[in-house]
Structures are given as C-alpha cells and as structure tokens.
Amino acid sequence: MLNKNQDQTVASGGAAIQAAGDVTIVNTGISTAEARAIALDVAKATFYELSGLARDIASSRVEEITNRVIEKLEKENPSGLQKAKDPDFQYSLLTVQKEFARTGDTDLGDLLVDLLVDRSKQDQRTILQIVLNESLATAPKLTDGQLSALALIFLFRYTQNYQVGNHKLFGEYLDKHVFPHSARLPKSAASYQHLEFAGCGTALVGGPLEETLGKRYGGLFLKGFEKAELTSRGISVGLDSRFVIPCLTDPSKLQNNAMNRQTIEKQIEEKQLSADDGAKLLTLFDESKLNDIQVKEKVIQIRPFMKEVFDAWVNTPMQSFTLTSVGIAIGHANIKRFAREFTELEVWIN
Template sequence: MNAVASKSTDQNQTATEGAAAFQAGRDITVTQGLNYADARQIALDVFRANFYELAGLAKQEAAARAEEVTEAFLSKLSKENPEAFRQANDPGFQHALYTMQKEHAKTGDKDLGELLVDLLVDRTKHTQRDIMQIVLDESLNTASKLTEGQLANLAIVFLLRYTANQGLGNHALFAEYLDKYVEPFANKLRKSQASFQHLEFSGCGSTSLSQLPLEELFSRTYQGLFVRGFDPGDVATRGITLGVDDRVFVPCLNNASKLQIRALNHDQLDATLTAIEANDEDKERIKSLFDQDKMSPEEIRSKCIETREYMRVVFDFWSDSAAMSFMLTSVGIAIGHANIKRLAGEFADLAIWIN
C-alpha cells in the first residue's frame, strides 16, 4: 500500500496500536510490501539505469533480452520463493539481478539465461551475507564466462564425483538415473586441456595430483550394482554365523544363480549390520566378502556401456581429460549444481555441499 503525508506546520501526530506514523517537512511516499508487478518494474528500472547505452537495433535487442530473462526469473521466483519479492529494494539483490540481466543481454543464449535464472532464484533464498550468498553472487559473474562444453564438464564432474544416489537398488533404476542426469550432458563434454585450464582460470576448480578413474568411483559409490555374485555355500565356508539371512543376502543382480550382499555401498552395509546387531566377527567377514565379490574396472565399464551406450562417451571423457583429477571449488559446485537442476528440474539443496 502507498501512504502519503502532506506538508504541514503541525508536526504533532498519534498512531493507534499496530499502525505506523511518518513525519516530514514535505511530501513522502512509503511503499509497504511488493507484489509481482512492483518487483518487475523495479527489476526493469535496474537494467535501464545501469546498462551502457547501445545504438539502434542493438539497444532494442539488449532491452528485449533483459526483459525476457527478467520475466523468466520472476515467474520461477513466484513458484519457488514468492516471499523474495520484498528483496527487490535490497542493493545487494539488485546488483545480482543486474548481473543476470546484463550477461543475458550480451549473449541472448537461452541455456545461459536459464542457468542464471536458477542461480539467482537460489540466491534469493539466502538473505544474509553468508557463504552461500557470496558463492552464488560469484557464480552469476562466472557462468557467463564459460562455454556450453565447460558448463557440461562442471555438471558431470559435480554429479559423479560429489554426489551419490542411495536409491539405485537395481540396474533399471541406475539406467533411469543416467538418462535423467548424465545423458543431457554426454554429447556436450569437452576433453581439451584448454577447457579445463579456463575452468581453473575462472575459479571453478583445480587439477589435483591424485586421480580417480570413473570405474573406481562407480565401484565405491554403487558397488552393489557391480558384483559377480558368490555361491550360497560360501556363507558357511567363511564362518558367517548369520547364515543366508535375507536381511543381508539377496540373489545377485548380475547372476541369478548366485548371491550378493544386500547393500549399494559400504555405508549402507554398515547401517544394515548395525541395525540387525550382527556380531563383530560376522561384520568383518561379510564386509570382506562384499569387497572380494567386486567386478574388475574393465567389467564395470562394460556393464555401464551395456546399460546405456552413451556412457562410452562419458568414460572416454573421464579417462582422456583432466576430469579424473579435477576438484571443484564452491563456485564450480554451485554452477554444476544449477546446470543439473536446470535440465533435470529438481535436485538436492545446494546447501548440502556448501555450508
């Protein structure tokens, strides 16, 4: 609502409980609360007041692009965080908003625009100057400096190195996971040294001395999907007193005539063994059997490619580039996270990785 106080020589006034009183020597306008239309007008005014003057058609195109990305941002914000409209008058938010508008106005790239929108929407969820707000502000500045291939690299490195889906209990679910989160980037990946050098220069990551092959990464994170299976008699032979307990042992996913451990990885196995109160000797023997049953790196690679052919490209990218030794910064994580969310439509909260 708008309240107007007119000029008067009488400065005495009273206010009832719950009301606000304002005094001034001349007219003042006070705005309480902002709706979609208010926020939109402020957002467009921010762009017009800050973007350098262009001539002719370039000026018209820049304005059209800025309005386009602003509408996309406000639409997404109204769904995910409508309370954030009140931030429209905050200087820090206006600066972040202008960064989004400016970068999209310069390129007009649709994918980049969507990525910047996602980053800015996430930024509205952090009203205090904390690490998340700082990282997201920097990410808005950095994303526009990267190519489509470099953005894809960040998404895949973030997804495969920094995340784990604990619900992938069989190969069908694993295939759905790959289709949703990996396939959209598979053919955009860039292996060149220059691509990774630029990512490092832009503050998105750095190359470490240690290497983590993708086969080993899958073996650690999704070990239960990549086992050969063992004979039921091996349980007794190893002295496991639980016997063939179906809380621990199930038919092997890769060979129905054999058994495997009911766990995707060591974390799940530890939780299960603790829950059923297995004795220490059984715990060690079961864990040993779990590890000795693993497929070789070559078998893991073949199984993934058998599941989805485009994984051949991903394995080649990982093994023939700096990807296997590339560690992301907080900015690289934020951009990779936003790029996945942009295409997948949903993903875990960024605060899991940045806090």
C-alpha cells in the same frame, strides 16, 4: 521495451517507482507487479549507452529474462520477490540481465535464473550467498561444454544416490542426470585451463571414473557368490533378505544387500550383528566386486552413451579436477537445470 522515457502512469492506490530518483515503498511487502517494475528499472540505466537496434535487442532480452526470474520466484520462492528492494540482490539481478542481454543464450539464461532464485533464498551474508553471487558472474564466462563438465564432475565426485538399488534405476538415473551433458564435454586441455582461470577448480589427483563408480555404487557391480558360501563361512544371517539378495549381475547367485562397504558397516551397527558376522559379510562383498574394466563394461551395457563420458573422463583433466565452491555451485545448478530437482546446495556449501 526499455527506453529513456521514465514517465509512468500510476493506478489508484499504486506507488510510482523511479530508478533515477528516490524509491519509496509504502507497504511492508511488494506485489509481483511491483517487483517486476523494480527489476526492469534496475537495468534501464545500463542500456542507455547502447543505440539503435542493439538497444532494442538488449531491451527485449532484459524483459524476457526478468519475466523468467519473476515467474520462477513466484513458483519456487515467493518470499524472494521482496528481495527486489535489496541492493545486493539488485546487483545480482543486474548481472543476470546484462549477461542475457549480451548473448540471448537460452541455456545460459536458464542457468542464471536458477542461480539467482537460489540466491534469493539467502537472507544473510553467508558463504553460500557470496558463492552464489560469484557464480552468477562466473557462469557467463564458460561455454556449454565447460558447464557440462562441471555438472558431471560435481555429480560423480561429490554426490551419491542411494536410491538406485538395481540396474534399471541406475540407468534411469544416468538418463536424467548424465545424458543431457554426455555429448557436450570438451576435449581440449585449454577448456580445463580456462575453468581453472575462472576459479572453478584445479587439476590435482584423481582416478578413473569406473573406479569411482565401483566404490560408490559397488552393490550394482558384484559377481555374486554361491549359497554354500554362507554355510561354509559360518555366516549366521543365512538368507535374511536384509543382508543377502539375488545377485543383480548373475541371478543364479547371491550378493550382499548393500550399495557399498559403508552401507554394510551401518547394517552391522543398526542390526547389532556380531563382529564375526560383520567381518565375514564385508569380506564377501570385497571378494565379489567386479574389477574396474568389468564395471566400465557393465555401465556401458546399461547405457551406451556412457562410453563418451568414460572417454572424456580419461582423456582430459576431468578425472583429476577438484571443484572450488564456485565450481560446485555452477555444477549443481546445471544438474538441477536438466533434472529439475536435486538436493539443496547447502549440503555442499555451508
């Protein structure tokens, strides 16, 4: 527990650390135990103003969240333990400790720990470091539903997974990244107004979710074409599996072996296809696409819980919400919190 008594017993070879006095670290690095001691000292003065049971509860929560920070640093970024000596990192750590001490919310604690570990990887005062610092202060102002909204807006508007090459893989992708948030999405306009107030984004111009999915994952939503089309249109690649595969929606037909138009354009360039063949392959792709209604129906068929997501998207400002850098950082962290792995944040903020 944290308390006013800062007397310490130091083992042979150890170094005493007092938050209220000068702190001296003799060696160039610090151990896990030393990092934990420094982290706890950071919070002590803050909780002197509390009294009785409130201070006991806050102290217990601070020790809990501090241990979680240290454990995650040891696992994901051991060199980040050295950040315990850095004033700016200490300030970010104090933010995490204070917010978790106030609420004791496990989900919020997990999110803040993930953000802080990402912050520990930044050695310079870059835009990413500044955004992560701001995200640590902003996330506690949001509800679980708002955090889930940021996660899915980030996922659908700012990312694309090229590894989901069939409906089975797409369904597994939705299970991992979307399902944990699907039942939490807020329905009220006030929730999104508050997200704007908190600096997470702005409602601008957007479109239906099925339109976005159809553009980014169009290869999963094709009605296909007959084999005779390749001959009648004079497409010389024929049944080359690099360009043509059995249709995912209707196995009796064929379809382009591509996720979207950009994939086909890349194939044309890399395989040095003629301009004529390239144009015809693109035309086949465009003519084979399911319409937005059919895309929505197919996605719900693959994973029924997506109906809730489609409903929330169309009936709230989600479909037109554009994220700020802080909104992206929080959305990214919340996706990663459930999926446990995701592309590094530097891809979007650099």
